[in-house]
Amino acid sequence: MVFVDSYPKTSKLVRSEFIVAFAALGIGALFGVIQALHRTGVFRGFVSSADYYTILTAHGVLLALVFTTFFIAGLFTWAVASSLERELPHRIAWTAFWIMLTGTALAAVAILGGLFGAPSVFGHSLSADVLFTFYAPMKAHPAFYIGAALIIVGSWIAGAAYFKALWEWREDNPDERIPLQTFMVLTTMLMWYISTIGVAVEVVVFLIPWSLGLIQNVDPLLTRTLFWYFGHPVVYFWLMPAYLVWYTILPKLAGGRLFSDPLARVVFVAFLLLSTPVGFHHQYVDPGIPEGYKFIAMTNTMFLLLPSLLTAFTVVASLEHGARQNGGSGYLSWLRSLPWDKPAFSGCALAGLMFAAGGFSGMINAGMNINYLIHNTIWVPGHFHLTVGTAFALTAMAISYWLVPQITGKPLRQRSLAVIQPYVWFVGMALMSNAMHRAGLAGIPRRTAEPTYDEFAFQGVAGTVAEMRLQIAIGGFLLFVGAALFLVVMADTLLARRGGTLSVNGTIPAPLSGPEHSPRILDNYKLWTAIALLLIVIAYGPPLASMVVDGLFAPGSPPIPV
């Protein structure tokens, strides 16, 4: 039976979460192409260079915070209901949704106020040109911080709904292993709870009171450190749902079975343990932090490569299984026996391929001293557009082609657009991202409306600066087209009439190596959470202590509104 008929109430929640996510994707994508055209000098008529930073803030927040969180909430809601075979606890789940939506609206209004002259609202200028990282002492309107805090709190409540569903299921199934999808959801949420502590403290204890004028100064280094405590694990909050799709759904889309359930569990536990005590790798070139802490962060980060490298093997092996079950043979020619004409499959596969490239630039970022080469250059956005921008975003779009029919009861419309969309995204990203990496090696900075300076000219390291700019503009435009294609397909499907036969099937075959082959200790959340917290105390305890020993608010800076 189709999911929407088995779990109609949960389906409604998932649909609502997806719709908010897709709306954020649309606006964020529009702003992205405006940025690409402005920065490269191709067209600067949309906004002034000062307003570029408003657009950039909105792009970052809408895509990396709103699109991601709402989509993941929808995906996880579906995954828990589907694998535990029960509807989710209603009231908790909907409360979470409304809190997150309120937070989103507050933050969005605060940011977009900057495009309309930043009128004074409740005694503060309605503007939040602080970018996704909102470093103090730059200050946004208090509504921005309050909105961000609400989005985080809402996500905590959403997690509570998943745990409650698990406990209810446990009562009916006391001896069974936790189904893999639910296991993945809960491990991700545990990691999320641990990691959001940093940003919650930063925003609630420091930035909200400071932006309201209740405290005079905050210590910029401390608040920045608290942000990056969160800022690295948030990328795993984005990646682990993509892995959930690649591990549990993609093999079926390829016509095969998951190669190993136990290894998937090991990978997720590894992320729970290691995602957070690595945040200093975003602060390798910060003053005020001794080198020893940076080195520890580096070794932790390098070991964090392991679960991703293992994932590469397991996922590709599962795809190969599917290809061979379809009749494929040979060392590499089995690749042709995969369903590249099915958008759910091709999008996920291309996302995985691109992630392999993004993983490499991440390895460079992680190297403590080689980080000097690329820190804050446009190499960094080149890297993260491959990872969150493709591994997450393209997987999200691809799996929507498979999920949305099942949560609505409407067959996918505009199929021909859906089939080409992942390829358009892939080509656009390949063009834009490779140019960003090369431009970063030439020293061209990120987060800049006009990367040209009076005092000197950049020299291309591989290729000319002009050609890199052109690739970024063309690639960025193609990505916008890709996002538009996706939204057209989704809108047409969502507005169509229910009924008929779907072209997708929701049954997931058993893995080749099942949970019965994995040690029970993997399901012991309390143990893994305790170890994760211990690792964080080791990595963050001493540095944070040394930052606060001279005063929580010292050396302090007053707010500078932007």
Added chain:
Amino acid sequence: MQVHRFEKVWLGAALLLIVGFIATVAYGSVGVGVAMVDDSGGQINAQAVQSGNTGTPFDDPGVVQESEDHYVVYVVARQFQFVPGSGDDPIRVPADARVTFRVTSADVVHGFSVVETNINTMVIPGQVSEVSARFDEPGTYGLVCHEYCGAAHHTMGGSVEVVPTDEYESQQQQSMNETQLQSPEVGN
């Protein structure tokens, strides 16, 4: 737990790669001597930097010769220029000498990056970033603020002129003579 033998080999290869990366970075650190920015620059009061009353060389930023082979450049980063560095006030240092940049901010978080080198640091109000390097080749290097710092962030750049040692010394001598000519009453 069953792990396919191929995957076991891959696990070993992955660990090898990871250890290789760590070893390379350690080599760069211990062998080549690449040092990370750390807390050696100390702390400072950002508002005092803003008003020019720190009681340190940051009140009159520029190049100071500490010893025969060691020059220290005090740089203040502010919205939206480097002092010295931006516009027609480039940072001028000699080649083949140890040059230490001490950079701090008068207002928000900035970046300080010398283009085409690995001199790249954050500039955080309240902290002093201290990075030392040795320029082998004379020439002009670009200077960029690479951390968003406000509405005119994209205008915040500058240059570092590395001058051959003998030329530098004679230029120093010349400007000292000029200063003495202009204000003969100024004693040290």
Added chain:
Amino acid sequence: MALNRRQFVGAAAGAAALGAAGTASAQEDPDYGGWFDDVSNFDGTVDRRGQDTVEITVGAQGNNGNFAFDPPAVMVSPGTEVVWRWTGEGGGHNVVSDGDGPLDSGSAVAEAGTTYSHTFEEMGIYNYVCVPHEALGMKGAVVVGGPLGGSGGSGGGRGAGIELSGPQWLLSGSVLLAFFSPLLFAAAMRRRYTEQPPATNDELTLATGPAPVEEAAETEPAVEIGHDEYDPKGTAALVAFYFVLIALLWVFMYFVEFLGRVTVIG
């Protein structure tokens, strides 16, 4: 007065803004030739002739922060002493003539109460800037004597209230259009769809209740491969290739790109 690229772009955006705002020019406004196009607090020339001393605030509200001179354009009599007084807001400012000119208050300072003064004897238009904030629009002009230059203002002050400039209308319009366009498109498609009966249903039409929907049938694999007979050789080949590629790229990036440049040694 040569405009560099940045100023030109800023001026172009500002000119579009002023164009939409309507003109309310002062009667004797000198022709500044676009000098004030990107200065948000410019509202015509303030007439302060006949005073011995005229004060201009440095670091007044404007240009997305405290990056303005107030008043930015002022007319004085010859022999007037103009005193610039710092508010202490907006970071470090200075007062420097644009191009050749007598004004130079030195390096940027921030302290409230700082002053700089200059007595203007000769008639003319004296454009000046705050150097670190010039790109934001922190510019001013002192006009000494009667109005000079052509008749008619170069552009009037901005009207009161919230006004959206041309680029901002374009932006908000495109956001809304982009947001709604999938819906508009889908609505158009749906009209076409509902005019044709759905082709897939070959059975009943329910009078009440939601339309029935079925999943696709499960596809059986052509060859079934179980756990024990499966060796992922292709995967092994691909990951081996990836391993070699990464290792080589790492060595290149570290030893050639990174160590090949001037590095931090302390």
